[in-house]
Amino acid sequence: VQLVESGGDLVQPGGSLRLSCAASGFPFNQYYMTWVRQAPGKGLDWVANIAPDGTAARYVGSVKGRFTIFRDNAKNSLYLQMNSLRAEDTAVYYCAKFIRLNNYDYIHVWGTGTKVTVSS
Amino acid sequence: QSALTQEASVSGTVGQKVTLSCTGNNNNIGRYAVGWYQQVSRGAPKAVMFGDFLPSGIPDRFSGSKSGTAASLTISGLQPEDEADYYCSTWDYGLNSRVFGGGTKLTVL
Numbered sequence: 112v113q114l115v116e117s118g119g120d121l122v123q124p125g126g127s128l129r130l131s132c133a134a135s136g137f138p139f140n141q142y143y144m145t146w147v148r149q150a151p152g153k154g155l156d157w158v159a160n161i162a163p164d165g166t167a168a169r170y171v172g173s174v175k176g177r178f179t180i181f182r183d184n185a186k187n188s189l190y191l192q193m194n195s196l197r198a199e200d201t202a203v204y205y206c207a208k209f210i211r212l213n214n215y216d217y218i219h220v221w222g223t224g225t226k227v228t229v230s231s
Numbered sequence: 232q233s234a235l236t237q238e239a240s241v242s243g244t245v246g247q248k249v250t251l252s253c254t255g256n257n258n259n260i261g262r263y264a265v266g267w268y269q270q271v272s273r274g275a276p277k278a279v280m281f282g283d284f285l286p287s288g289i290p291d292r293f294s295g296s297k298s299g300t301a302a303s304l305t306i307s308g309l310q311p312e313d314e315a316d317y318y319c320s321t322w323d324y325g326l327n328s329r330v331f332g333g334g335t336k337l338t339v340l
Contacts, residue, residue, distance in 0.1 A: 155276065221275045
């Protein structure tokens with residue numbers, strides 16, 4: 112199982128960025144996926160989840176209306192479209208897959224992360 | 232402020248048993264199982280426990296448990312390579328959000 116993020120960059124406040132995550136080694140279209148971020152010197156913060164078929168997504172309140180999680184199962188890829196970026200969105204963004212065990216969902220495998228810096 | 236509360240730091244000597252705690256409420260730990268994640272030197276996190284289930288490749292000195300609204304990760308026979316930040320995580324029904332603890336920095340003396 113491998114997850115490789117890309118697309119992180121330096122962007123000005125108010126700008127946009129699209130992160131990508133290339134998945135391999137597992138049946139991508141069967142798993143919930145997620146984005147988790149980590150601001151400099153801080154802990155882990157969940158950003159968004161998406162269902163295997165892409166029809167259902169959930170977001171943390173601070174990014175609702177600004178970020179969109181989506182996926183292309185034909186390309187085994189997960190995305191995060193980030194608009195109206197703020198300084199507080201500065202973080203390393205991790206792509207991760209879930210695993211379901213005994214009817215509970217756990218974040219299972221993590222990517223290596225991509226760095227987003229929002230600054231003028 | 233995190234929905235889940237963890238100790239800021241814990242330390243132990245090689246071979247010692249240490250327990251990390253994660254405290255929540257009836258909307259999160261009281262309802263759902265807890266995952267634990269190890270992050271070494273701010274690298275990519277790695278899952279070390281799913282509830283009380285050990286992921287493939289994780290040494291059996293790691294164990295997990297839960298009682299009511301609190302969960303714990305125990306490392307029996309601490310090793311130098313266990314030095315890392317550890318995070319607990321679960322779903323929160325009230326927040327409708329996945330939540331993480333603030334993390335515990337484990338130091339191996």
